[in-house]
Amino acid sequence: MQTLKLLFSKITDDDPIYEKKDVVENIFVFRMLLVWHLLYTFVFILNCLNIFIVDKHIFATGYILSCVLLLVFIALLVIVGLDHACAKYLCISDAGFIVLITSSSLTYHMVIVAMLPIVIAGVYSSKYLSRFAFVFSIFNIALSTYVGYYFGVCDANMVLLTTTSLKHLQKDGVFLLNEVNKNPGLTLFMYYVFPRSLIATGFYSVSNGVNKMLRRTMEKAHRIKREAAIDDMTGLYNKNKLLDDLEKPQEPDRRVAVIYWDVNELKFVNDTYGHEMGDRLIARIAGTIRLVAANDNDNVRTYRYGGDEFIMIIPDGTEDDALSFIDRWNKLMEPIQKDSKIPISASVGYACGRYADINKIICEADEKMYENKRVHRE
Numbered sequence: 001m002q003t004l005k006l007l008f009s010k011i012t013d014d015d016p017i018y019e020k021k022d023v024v025e026n027i028f029v030f031r032m033l034l035v036w037h038l039l040y041t042f043v044f045i046l047n048c049l050n051i052f053i054v055d056k057h058i059f060a061t062g063y064i065l066s067c068v069l070l071l072v073f074i075a076l077l078v079i080v081g082l083d084h085a086c087a088k089y090l091c092i093s094d095a096g097f098i099v100l101i102t103s104s105s106l107t108y109h110m111v112i113v114a115m116l117p118i119v120i121a122g123v124y125s126s127k128y129l130s131r132f133a134f135v136f137s138i139f140n141i142a143l144s145t146y147v148g149y150y151f152g153v154c155d156a157n158m159v160l161l162t163t164t165s166l167k168h169l170q171k172d173g174v175f176l177l178n179e180v181n182k183n184p185g186l187t188l189f190m191y192y193v194f195p196r197s198l199i200a201t202g203f204y205s206v207s208n209g210v211n212k213m214l215r216r217t218m219e220k221a222h223r224i225k226r227e228a229a230i231d232d233m234t235g236l237y238n239k240n241k242l243l244d245d246l247e248k249p250q251e252p253d254r255r256v257a258v259i260y261w262d263v264n265e266l267k268f269v270n271d272t273y274g275h276e277m278g279d280r281l282i283a284r285i286a287g288t289i290r291l292v293a294a295n296d297n298d299n300v301r302t303y304r305y306g307g308d309e310f311i312m313i314i315p316d317g318t319e320d321d322a323l324s325f326i327d328r329w330n331k332l333m334e335p336i337q338k339d340s341k342i343p344i345s346a347s348v349g350y351a352c353g354r355y356a357d358i359n360k361i362i363c364e365a366d367e368k369m370y371e372n373k374r375v376h377r378e
Contacts, residue, residue: 003078023082029091062105095120096136103144107152122211134204142193231304234286242303252356257317260365263308264345292329322350347373
Protein backbone atom coordinates (compact mmCIF):
# COMPACT_ATOMS: atom_id res chain seq x y z
CA MET A 1 0.00 0.00 0.00
CA GLN A 2 2.91 2.33 0.71
CA THR A 3 4.14 1.89 -2.87
CA LEU A 4 0.70 2.69 -4.30
CA LYS A 5 0.47 5.78 -2.10
CA LEU A 6 3.85 7.02 -3.35
CA LEU A 7 2.90 6.39 -6.98
CA PHE A 8 -0.13 8.67 -6.76
CA SER A 9 0.91 11.20 -4.09
CA LYS A 10 2.21 14.67 -4.78
CA ILE A 11 5.99 14.96 -4.39
CA THR A 12 7.79 18.22 -3.74
CA ASP A 13 11.50 18.93 -3.38
CA ASP A 14 10.89 19.38 0.36
CA ASP A 15 9.61 15.82 0.70
CA PRO A 16 12.17 13.41 2.27
CA ILE A 17 11.40 10.91 -0.49
CA TYR A 18 12.74 13.46 -3.00
CA GLU A 19 16.26 12.66 -1.81
CA LYS A 20 15.83 9.04 -2.94
CA LYS A 21 16.73 9.61 -6.55
CA ASP A 22 15.86 6.18 -7.95
CA VAL A 23 12.49 6.14 -6.21
CA VAL A 24 11.52 9.56 -7.57
CA GLU A 25 12.65 8.61 -11.08
CA ASN A 26 10.56 5.43 -10.97
CA ILE A 27 7.53 7.38 -9.76
CA PHE A 28 7.78 9.94 -12.57
CA VAL A 29 8.29 7.25 -15.21
CA PHE A 30 5.25 5.38 -13.91
CA ARG A 31 3.20 8.56 -14.22
CA MET A 32 4.46 9.13 -17.77
CA LEU A 33 3.35 5.62 -18.70
CA LEU A 34 0.01 6.16 -16.97
CA VAL A 35 -0.58 9.34 -18.99
CA TRP A 36 0.29 7.40 -22.13
CA HIS A 37 -2.28 4.75 -21.22
CA LEU A 38 -4.93 7.37 -20.51
CA LEU A 39 -4.27 8.88 -23.93
CA TYR A 40 -4.49 5.42 -25.47
CA THR A 41 -7.84 4.95 -23.69
CA PHE A 42 -9.11 8.27 -25.07
CA VAL A 43 -8.18 7.29 -28.64
CA PHE A 44 -9.76 3.86 -28.13
CA ILE A 45 -13.04 5.51 -27.09
CA LEU A 46 -12.94 7.79 -30.15
CA ASN A 47 -12.46 4.75 -32.36
CA CYS A 48 -15.42 3.01 -30.70
CA LEU A 49 -17.50 6.11 -31.49
CA ASN A 50 -16.45 5.84 -35.17
CA ILE A 51 -14.60 9.15 -35.04
CA PHE A 52 -11.56 7.09 -36.03
CA ILE A 53 -12.06 4.20 -38.45
CA VAL A 54 -9.46 1.62 -37.41
CA ASP A 55 -10.67 -1.98 -37.29
CA LYS A 56 -12.38 -2.28 -33.90
CA HIS A 57 -11.31 -5.88 -33.27
CA ILE A 58 -7.63 -5.11 -33.89
CA PHE A 59 -7.79 -1.94 -31.78
CA ALA A 60 -9.64 -3.66 -28.92
CA THR A 61 -7.19 -6.57 -28.86
CA GLY A 62 -4.22 -4.23 -28.53
CA TYR A 63 -5.96 -2.07 -25.94
CA ILE A 64 -6.99 -5.02 -23.73
CA LEU A 65 -3.45 -6.41 -23.83
CA SER A 66 -2.06 -3.02 -22.81
CA CYS A 67 -4.53 -2.84 -19.88
CA VAL A 68 -3.44 -6.28 -18.68
CA LEU A 69 0.19 -5.21 -19.06
CA LEU A 70 -0.44 -2.08 -16.97
CA LEU A 71 -2.02 -4.08 -14.14
CA VAL A 72 0.85 -6.60 -14.16
CA PHE A 73 3.34 -3.73 -14.14
CA ILE A 74 1.70 -2.08 -11.12
CA ALA A 75 1.53 -5.41 -9.28
CA LEU A 76 5.23 -6.09 -9.89
CA LEU A 77 6.17 -2.59 -8.70
CA VAL A 78 4.20 -3.14 -5.50
CA ILE A 79 5.89 -6.51 -4.96
CA VAL A 80 9.51 -5.44 -5.56
CA GLY A 81 9.19 -1.87 -4.24
CA LEU A 82 10.16 1.41 -5.88
CA ASP A 83 13.63 1.39 -4.32
CA HIS A 84 14.62 -2.02 -5.70
CA ALA A 85 17.39 -2.04 -8.32
CA CYS A 86 15.18 -3.89 -10.83
CA ALA A 87 12.27 -1.40 -10.57
CA LYS A 88 13.72 0.88 -13.26
CA TYR A 89 14.15 -2.09 -15.59
CA LEU A 90 10.50 -2.95 -14.98
CA CYS A 91 9.56 0.59 -16.02
CA ILE A 92 11.58 0.42 -19.24
CA SER A 93 10.26 -3.08 -19.98
CA ASP A 94 6.69 -1.88 -19.55
CA ALA A 95 7.35 1.00 -21.95
CA GLY A 96 8.89 -1.45 -24.41
CA PHE A 97 5.97 -3.86 -24.28
CA ILE A 98 3.52 -0.97 -24.68
CA VAL A 99 5.36 -0.02 -27.87
CA LEU A 100 5.35 -3.64 -29.04
CA ILE A 101 1.60 -4.05 -28.49
CA THR A 102 0.52 -0.72 -29.99
CA SER A 103 2.90 -0.93 -32.95
CA SER A 104 1.89 -4.50 -33.73
CA SER A 105 -1.81 -3.64 -33.75
CA LEU A 106 -1.85 -0.10 -35.17
CA THR A 107 1.30 -0.43 -37.34
CA TYR A 108 2.01 2.80 -39.28
CA HIS A 109 -0.08 4.90 -36.87
CA MET A 110 2.45 4.18 -34.11
CA VAL A 111 5.82 4.48 -35.89
CA ILE A 112 6.97 7.38 -33.73
CA VAL A 113 6.31 5.58 -30.41
CA ALA A 114 9.16 3.16 -31.15
CA MET A 115 11.44 5.68 -29.44
CA LEU A 116 9.41 5.75 -26.21
CA PRO A 117 11.74 3.42 -24.20
CA ILE A 118 14.79 5.49 -25.24
CA VAL A 119 13.06 8.72 -24.21
CA ILE A 120 12.01 7.28 -20.85
CA ALA A 121 15.49 5.85 -20.20
CA GLY A 122 16.74 9.44 -20.34
CA VAL A 123 15.01 10.07 -17.01
CA TYR A 124 17.54 7.77 -15.35
CA SER A 125 21.28 8.29 -14.99
CA SER A 126 22.24 4.69 -15.80
CA LYS A 127 24.19 3.99 -19.00
CA TYR A 128 23.28 0.32 -18.77
CA LEU A 129 19.59 1.20 -18.65
CA SER A 130 19.93 3.40 -21.75
CA ARG A 131 21.60 0.55 -23.61
CA PHE A 132 18.90 -1.84 -22.44
CA ALA A 133 16.23 0.56 -23.73
CA PHE A 134 18.05 0.90 -27.06
CA VAL A 135 18.34 -2.86 -27.57
CA PHE A 136 14.70 -3.30 -26.53
CA SER A 137 13.66 -0.65 -29.07
CA ILE A 138 15.50 -2.41 -31.91
CA PHE A 139 13.87 -5.68 -30.87
CA ASN A 140 10.45 -3.99 -30.86
CA ILE A 141 10.99 -2.47 -34.29
CA ALA A 142 11.81 -5.88 -35.76
CA LEU A 143 9.09 -7.88 -34.01
CA SER A 144 6.29 -5.31 -34.38
CA THR A 145 7.06 -4.91 -38.10
CA TYR A 146 6.49 -8.59 -38.80
CA VAL A 147 3.61 -9.08 -36.34
CA GLY A 148 1.91 -5.93 -37.60
CA TYR A 149 2.30 -7.04 -41.22
CA TYR A 150 0.33 -10.23 -40.64
CA PHE A 151 -2.05 -9.34 -37.79
CA GLY A 152 -2.21 -5.55 -37.42
CA VAL A 153 -3.81 -2.74 -39.40
CA CYS A 154 -2.72 -3.28 -43.01
CA ASP A 155 0.12 -1.00 -44.05
CA ALA A 156 -0.28 -0.74 -47.83
CA ASN A 157 3.29 0.49 -48.19
CA MET A 158 4.52 -2.83 -46.83
CA VAL A 159 2.10 -4.92 -48.89
CA LEU A 160 2.71 -3.15 -52.22
CA LEU A 161 6.24 -1.88 -51.50
CA THR A 162 5.72 1.68 -52.69
CA THR A 163 9.19 3.17 -53.01
CA THR A 164 8.60 6.18 -55.26
CA SER A 165 6.21 9.12 -55.66
CA LEU A 166 2.55 8.81 -56.59
CA LYS A 167 3.03 10.14 -60.13
CA HIS A 168 5.07 7.05 -60.97
CA LEU A 169 2.50 4.69 -59.48
CA GLN A 170 -0.73 5.85 -61.18
CA LYS A 171 -1.99 6.58 -64.66
CA ASP A 172 -5.26 8.32 -65.41
CA GLY A 173 -6.34 7.88 -61.79
CA VAL A 174 -5.67 4.14 -61.76
CA PHE A 175 -3.15 2.69 -59.28
CA LEU A 176 -0.62 0.63 -61.21
CA LEU A 177 0.61 -1.70 -58.46
CA ASN A 178 -1.54 -4.78 -58.06
CA GLU A 179 0.91 -7.41 -56.82
CA VAL A 180 1.48 -7.92 -53.12
CA ASN A 181 4.87 -8.34 -51.48
CA LYS A 182 6.19 -11.75 -52.58
CA ASN A 183 9.07 -11.94 -50.11
CA PRO A 184 8.07 -10.09 -46.89
CA GLY A 185 10.75 -11.81 -44.80
CA LEU A 186 13.56 -10.04 -46.67
CA THR A 187 11.87 -6.89 -47.93
CA LEU A 188 10.40 -5.93 -44.56
CA PHE A 189 13.86 -6.17 -43.05
CA MET A 190 15.58 -4.21 -45.84
CA TYR A 191 12.99 -1.46 -46.26
CA TYR A 192 11.51 -1.16 -42.75
CA VAL A 193 13.40 -2.87 -39.91
CA PHE A 194 16.88 -1.82 -41.01
CA PRO A 195 16.22 1.89 -41.82
CA ARG A 196 14.04 2.35 -38.72
CA SER A 197 16.80 0.78 -36.61
CA LEU A 198 19.28 3.26 -38.08
CA ILE A 199 16.94 6.11 -37.14
CA ALA A 200 16.63 4.66 -33.62
CA THR A 201 20.43 4.50 -33.38
CA GLY A 202 20.76 8.16 -34.33
CA PHE A 203 17.98 9.12 -31.94
CA TYR A 204 19.65 7.12 -29.16
CA SER A 205 22.94 8.94 -29.73
CA VAL A 206 21.36 12.41 -29.73
CA SER A 207 19.13 11.58 -26.76
CA ASN A 208 22.10 10.32 -24.76
CA GLY A 209 24.06 13.50 -25.44
CA VAL A 210 21.19 15.78 -24.43
CA ASN A 211 20.38 13.73 -21.34
CA LYS A 212 24.02 13.67 -20.25
CA MET A 213 24.16 17.47 -20.43
CA LEU A 214 20.88 17.83 -18.51
CA ARG A 215 22.01 15.33 -15.85
CA ARG A 216 25.24 17.22 -15.28
CA THR A 217 23.34 20.49 -14.92
CA MET A 218 20.85 18.94 -12.50
CA GLU A 219 23.56 17.20 -10.49
CA LYS A 220 25.46 20.47 -10.18
CA ALA A 221 22.32 22.28 -9.01
CA HIS A 222 21.56 19.48 -6.53
CA ARG A 223 25.15 19.55 -5.24
CA ILE A 224 25.03 23.32 -4.74
CA LYS A 225 21.72 23.04 -2.90
CA ARG A 226 23.03 20.22 -0.73
CA GLU A 227 26.28 22.00 0.06
CA ALA A 228 24.30 25.05 1.15
CA ALA A 229 22.48 22.87 3.70
CA ILE A 230 25.50 20.93 5.03
CA ASP A 231 27.98 22.04 7.67
CA ASP A 232 31.49 21.59 6.23
CA MET A 233 33.21 20.61 9.47
CA THR A 234 30.77 17.98 10.72
CA GLY A 235 28.84 16.77 7.68
CA LEU A 236 25.58 17.40 9.55
CA TYR A 237 22.84 19.70 8.35
CA ASN A 238 23.45 23.32 9.33
CA LYS A 239 21.28 25.73 11.31
CA ASN A 240 19.76 27.29 8.18
CA LYS A 241 18.59 23.86 7.09
CA LEU A 242 17.06 23.30 10.53
CA LEU A 243 15.17 26.58 10.35
CA ASP A 244 13.92 25.72 6.86
CA ASP A 245 12.77 22.28 8.01
CA LEU A 246 10.96 23.76 11.00
CA GLU A 247 8.99 26.04 8.69
CA LYS A 248 7.71 23.15 6.58
CA PRO A 249 4.07 22.28 7.26
CA GLN A 250 3.55 19.23 9.46
CA GLU A 251 0.52 17.61 11.00
CA PRO A 252 0.08 19.55 14.28
CA ASP A 253 -0.68 16.45 16.36
CA ARG A 254 2.11 14.35 14.90
CA ARG A 255 4.52 13.18 17.59
CA VAL A 256 8.16 14.25 17.55
CA ALA A 257 11.19 13.77 19.78
CA VAL A 258 14.20 16.08 20.00
CA ILE A 259 17.67 15.30 21.36
CA TYR A 260 20.05 18.14 22.17
CA TRP A 261 23.84 17.78 22.61
CA ASP A 262 26.46 20.26 23.78
CA VAL A 263 30.20 19.43 23.76
CA ASN A 264 31.82 19.45 27.20
CA GLU A 265 35.07 21.26 28.05
CA LEU A 266 35.53 22.73 24.58
CA LYS A 267 37.10 25.92 25.98
CA PHE A 268 39.58 23.87 28.01
CA VAL A 269 40.59 21.88 24.91
CA ASN A 270 40.93 25.06 22.83
CA ASP A 271 43.07 26.79 25.47
CA THR A 272 45.20 23.75 26.27
CA TYR A 273 45.62 21.95 22.93
CA GLY A 274 44.73 24.67 20.41
CA HIS A 275 41.67 25.45 18.33
CA GLU A 276 42.53 22.85 15.71
CA MET A 277 42.16 20.17 18.38
CA GLY A 278 38.93 21.83 19.48
CA ASP A 279 37.59 21.56 15.93
CA ARG A 280 38.57 17.88 15.88
CA LEU A 281 36.67 17.39 19.14
CA ILE A 282 33.53 18.94 17.64
CA ALA A 283 33.87 16.86 14.47
CA ARG A 284 34.42 13.65 16.47
CA ILE A 285 31.30 14.17 18.60
CA ALA A 286 29.31 15.06 15.47
CA GLY A 287 30.58 11.90 13.78
CA THR A 288 29.24 9.69 16.55
CA ILE A 289 25.84 11.41 16.40
CA ARG A 290 25.74 11.03 12.63
CA LEU A 291 26.65 7.35 12.93
CA VAL A 292 23.85 6.68 15.41
CA ALA A 293 21.34 8.45 13.16
CA ALA A 294 22.55 6.58 10.07
CA ASN A 295 21.63 3.26 11.66
CA ASP A 296 17.99 4.31 11.85
CA ASN A 297 15.40 5.35 9.26
CA ASP A 298 15.99 8.17 6.78
CA ASN A 299 13.46 10.47 8.47
CA VAL A 300 15.78 11.10 11.44
CA ARG A 301 17.84 14.24 10.84
CA THR A 302 20.78 15.71 12.71
CA TYR A 303 21.91 19.33 12.68
CA ARG A 304 24.79 21.44 13.94
CA TYR A 305 22.75 24.08 15.72
CA GLY A 306 25.59 26.18 17.10
CA GLY A 307 29.37 26.04 17.40
CA ASP A 308 29.35 23.00 19.67
CA GLU A 309 25.62 22.22 19.85
CA PHE A 310 23.79 19.52 17.92
CA ILE A 311 20.13 18.63 17.50
CA MET A 312 18.47 15.42 16.36
CA ILE A 313 14.82 15.48 15.29
CA ILE A 314 12.96 12.15 15.34
CA PRO A 315 9.57 12.28 13.54
CA ASP A 316 6.95 10.12 15.26
CA GLY A 317 9.50 9.74 18.07
CA THR A 318 8.63 8.79 21.63
CA GLU A 319 10.52 9.03 24.91
CA ASP A 320 11.64 5.42 24.42
CA ASP A 321 13.00 6.29 20.98
CA ALA A 322 14.97 9.23 22.36
CA LEU A 323 16.39 7.16 25.22
CA SER A 324 17.32 4.41 22.76
CA PHE A 325 19.28 6.86 20.61
CA ILE A 326 21.03 8.30 23.66
CA ASP A 327 21.87 4.84 24.98
CA ARG A 328 23.37 3.79 21.64
CA TRP A 329 25.33 7.02 21.47
CA ASN A 330 26.72 6.53 24.99
CA LYS A 331 27.84 3.00 24.12
CA LEU A 332 29.50 4.31 20.97
CA MET A 333 31.33 6.97 22.98
CA GLU A 334 32.74 4.62 25.66
CA PRO A 335 35.66 3.14 23.66
CA ILE A 336 36.39 6.53 22.10
CA GLN A 337 36.67 8.16 25.53
CA LYS A 338 39.01 5.41 26.78
CA ASP A 339 41.43 5.85 23.87
CA SER A 340 41.30 9.65 23.65
CA LYS A 341 44.19 11.79 24.90
CA ILE A 342 41.87 14.75 25.41
CA PRO A 343 38.58 14.93 27.31
CA ILE A 344 35.82 14.00 24.88
CA SER A 345 32.19 14.04 25.99
CA ALA A 346 28.95 15.93 25.53
CA SER A 347 25.97 16.74 27.68
CA VAL A 348 22.65 15.59 26.32
CA GLY A 349 18.96 16.27 26.92
CA TYR A 350 15.75 15.30 25.20
CA ALA A 351 12.08 16.21 25.03
CA CYS A 352 8.97 14.91 23.27
CA GLY A 353 5.65 16.35 22.19
CA ARG A 354 3.58 17.47 19.21
CA TYR A 355 4.94 19.10 16.06
CA ALA A 356 2.76 22.10 16.82
CA ASP A 357 5.04 22.76 19.82
CA ILE A 358 8.36 21.93 18.12
CA ASN A 359 10.10 25.15 19.19
CA LYS A 360 9.07 24.62 22.82
CA ILE A 361 10.27 21.02 22.62
CA ILE A 362 13.69 22.18 21.41
CA CYS A 363 13.89 24.65 24.30
CA GLU A 364 12.89 21.93 26.77
CA ALA A 365 15.55 19.58 25.38
CA ASP A 366 18.06 22.43 25.69
CA GLU A 367 17.14 22.96 29.36
CA LYS A 368 17.52 19.24 30.11
CA MET A 369 20.88 19.27 28.37
CA TYR A 370 22.06 22.06 30.70
CA GLU A 371 20.84 20.07 33.70
CA ASN A 372 22.96 17.19 32.46
CA LYS A 373 25.92 19.54 31.99
CA ARG A 374 25.63 20.77 35.60
CA VAL A 375 25.67 17.15 36.79
CA HIS A 376 28.73 16.49 34.63
CA ARG A 377 30.60 19.46 36.16
CA GLU A 378 29.80 18.33 39.68
